[in-house]
Amino acid sequence: MGTHARIAVIGVGNEFRRDDGVGCAVAARLRERAESRAFPAGTVVATCDGDPARLIGLWEGAALAVVVDAAHAEPGHPGLVHRIELDAGRLARRRATSSHGLGLGEAVELARVLGRLPGRLVVYAVEGADTSVGPGLTPAVEGVVEPLAASVEDEIIRHRAATAKGPS
Numbered sequence: 017m018g019t020h021a022r023i024a025v026i027g028v029g030n031e032f033r034r035d036d037g038v039g040c041a042v043a044a045r046l047r048e049r050a051e052s053r054a055f056p057a058g059t060v061v062a063t064c065d066g067d068p069a070r071l072i073g074l075w076e077g078a079a080l081a082v083v084v085d086a087a088h089a090e091p092g093h094p095g096l097v098h099r100i101e102l103d104a105g106r107l108a109r110r111r112a113t114s115s116h117g118l119g120l121g122e123a124v125e126l127a128r129v130l131g132r133l134p135g136r137l138v139v140y141a142v143e144g145a146d147t148s149v150g151p152g153l154t155p156a157v158e159g160v161v162e163p164l165a166a167s168v169e170d171e172i173i174r175h176r177a178a179t180a181k182g183p184s
Contacts, residue, residue, distance in 0.1 A: 026039070140167065
């Protein structure tokens with residue numbers, strides 16, 4: 017793939033389930049940031065409810081896919097961000113815990129079996145505190161939206177720089 021291969025940024029979640037909406041909030045913040053400075057050509061920012069088929073459709077053919085999703089952990093640390101990088105060539109079978117019925121792990125496994133993983137997949141999982149019905153993030157999760165948007169933007173810039181240099 018060339019320097020302008022597609023990059024997919026996918027905010028996963030439901031903005032009407034409190035902290036489950038963190039992926040949507042980060043996607044919205046990235047769209048706001050793109051108004052003042054354009055992302056590299058071929059970058060798409062989307063949201064998804066977590067349905068595995070929709071996720072696969074959004075990241076299929078992408079050189080880089082960055083997914084932001086809420087995560088459930090016991091004991092939890094609301095607002096704690098986990099960065100997980102998956103390479104299609106060395107993907108380990110492991111289940112991810114998501115706040116959705118079918119998790120991101122199932123989508124990754126299905127895409128692996130079907131040969132439809134992106135070239136590189138980076139997941140930012142944000143531990144939440146509240147997934148009850150209602151809009152708005154809890155303060156701990158709201159506090160990571162801006163820094164996480166900046167981290168995703170840095171991820172895109174680093175990827176473009178690495179692909180511009182070519183293989184090492």
